[in-house]
Amino acid sequence: MKIRQLSVIVLGLLTASAMVSVNAADGQWAKKHPRRAEVNAQLKEQNKAIHHEVKTGEMTKVKAKKLHQQNHHIRKEEQAMAKVNGGHITKAQQKVLHHQANKVQKKIS
Known part of the structure; x- marks a missing residue:
């Protein structure tokens, strides 16, 4: 019985880990990360200022x-x-x- 419960727990952890990996690879949730969002907002505002x-x-x-190229380089580095x-x-990276x-x-x- 304990082996069966352990197997279910391990399987659940592996499934959760795989889902996190897929989401991280997809990058959808990560784009909203506060530190990333802050850096990207700064770059967006700078690009608007350059256009102006x-x-x-x-x-x-x-x-x-x-200047756009420099901002693009910073964005690629952030990614x-x-x-x-x-x-x-x-x-520290931020x-x-x-x-x-x-x-x-x-x-x-």
């Missing part, structure tokens, strides 16, 4: 392209970090990403 600067003639398209960490980023994004922000204003 170009639209008003305060920034050249060449400079805007470079790679999340992939390694099961769909989220650590506080700090690094914010620091990089702040460097881009200074070039916008």
Whole structure:
């Protein structure tokens, strides 16, 4: 009887683990992770600011392209970090990403 109960528990754990792996690979829940969302919101706002600067003639398209590329690089780095960490980023990683994004922000204003 105990072996049967243990088998059921192990099977349940394996099934739950597989479901978490699928969700992490899918990335749907992970995109909503607070630290990821914060970094991505910062990058989104910066991209909007770059578009505004170009639209008003305060920034050249060449400079805007470079800044968009830098933001894109930060976003790809954020995705790679999340992939390694099961769909989220650590506080230290968030700090690094914010620091990089702040460097881009200074070039916008």
